Amino acid sequence: MVLIHSRQQDDTTIEIIQWIRSIGKKTFRVNKVSDLEDISLEVSRGNIEAVYLNGSGMLYPRIETTDPLLQYHLREYLKNDAIAVWQYLFATYLKNLNAFGNLPFPGNMLNKLNVLEAAKNLGLAIPGYEIVYKRDRMNELKETWERIICKPLADGVSIVTDEVIITGQYTEEISSKDIAGFEDIFSPTLIQQLVAKIFEIRVFFFREKLYSLALFSQSDRTSQIDSRLNNLKSPQRQVPFILPDELQDKIKLLMSELTLDYGSLDFIVTPENNFVFLEVNPYGQYGFLSKSGNFYIEKEIAEYLCTSSKL
Amino acid sequence: MRQDTPFKIFANCIPVKGATRSVFCDLQRNKVHLIPHALYTIVTEHQGCTIKQIKAAFENKYDEYIDEYFQFLEGEELIFYTEMPQLFPDLDLKWDYPFEISNCILDLDGQSNFDFTSILLGLNQLDCKYLEVRGYTALPMSVYESLLNAAQNTTVTSITLILADNDDCDLEDWENLCDTYSRVCGVTIHGHAEQLSRHSAKFSIPIKTVTRILNDETCCGNIKEHYFTSNTETFAEAQKYNTCLNRKISIDRGGNIKNCPSLPERFGNIHSISLPEATKQPGFKKYWGIGKDQIAVCKDCEFRYVCTDCRAYVEEPGNIYSKPLKCGYDPYTCEWVEWSTHPMKQAAIEHYNLKTLC
């Protein structure tokens, strides 16, 4: 049977489960802390043949207290304990199984700066970037690069309290007016040159295979900075794309250097037809890519999970 | 307009040539654009060329028309300009589905005395996902409730109800039904005094009433322009499979298991055979592979890959490759006419005994 850990109601996961069932294998879906016991049981019986992980689906128990801070700390405590069990299972019993995905726990996260550095060393073009601490430097960069964007260094922000809601993973353009309002000195901020693009490329990498789409967001003003914010009425054009051979090789090398056997990568294509690497996302969603390109990636993943393991 | 950069069609906008005119099927935005053959020729034969080259190929006699065409193509975002056309492949039109059965029609009237639990068990074994329930006579709400209860915890996750108006039920009752059973994804009440439409309060499920009366399965099979679907899934499936009957199973009012309730072939009765067993009978999949490219007239129609199909009512009964009877479109003249009064169709209408044309 294939162990499935994912968000509930995720369409892509449902499709994976359907393909696995059509091959004649069973699935075992888990997402509660209490499921860990059942996993251990199935592991001890030797029933788990492969693992599929997609996104953060783990539900942690809610402790009823009137003090929200206490509740938060209790939850963190229980969560970390559960994570320790997951990590142990993956380091031992589940280690040699065919698997798709990564556990979304701290420690598994990619460091964006390391990735950019690795890409550069492989000869991939990357946009100019710098970690900025001072307003004056930000102004200088704005002058040199003309247009600059700010990106989260880690996972972006998600703060929800009774008083404020601050969330954001998106890339923002920074104007001179914005900079004027900043403090002289601030905490480290990742600033990147905004490179003009004619289209974007989203690549999904899975076990040495590449599936690519070109995303045309230029005609739609709101999505120029980040094509994830796209217009519902006339969705941006998304069509299959063939990466030049050299780029394919570099992507494979990059993924092997980062020891990732799956992930999605973002590139932009400049008006001069240069390919500029932006980032790798090890938890990238591939459902839309599979549908837009008519790739049937879900089927390929299911087939891989149902072939006998590496052991 | 960029006269000097090669143009390329977006891979999910596919030109299809018909007998008299062509269309552009925009599979991403669900649109079908009518275009003349001349434009079809330009976009298919001159793809990868610049506008300047195309104009020259026509000896600059039609520059104005060509500019006009490209204005249209750009405006609808059907093409783009690129120096690397070789890096943009065509859309792969493969089609696949994990299971033998994806959808089921269940017909009900006053005589249908079905064990819903065993039907849903069978559908669950088949991993069937969609269920369309068509009720021809008014039945008590409890019948539908027992059906929907039986569907819980099965693979049947999307249920559409097309039911006869029931004097005991008003729109609120249907709304409650939708909001109680999360698997219901649409309700149509036929034979109602007026045409109404609304959405249920909680799950926002579309509910509508129509004045048309559906007497029995002979009301099915109409082909209309507004049934066209322009998306990758349908377009790809239509390349090789029947867009109505592929992966379908049905139970008619009498409990006979069929591919569709209107087809003559029966594969047992639900009182005596299970649904999975019925699908294994020889001939069950007879119609599945009849795609539009094999069907007379349809194969010349520009709408062939966005259209639905019907094999139960055809123009020449006995010829399974003949055109759907209830289609009023003629791809040779590009006209839509009322099919039911068409003189050429009267013999077939009589053959199928379509007395009440609904």
Ligand code: SF4
């Ligand atoms: S084959 Fe014709 S009658 Fe049967 S379900 Fe399809 S459209 Fe309806």
Ligand code: SF4
């Ligand atoms: S001729 Fe065939 S393909 Fe064309 S509209 Fe009628 S049924 Fe559809």
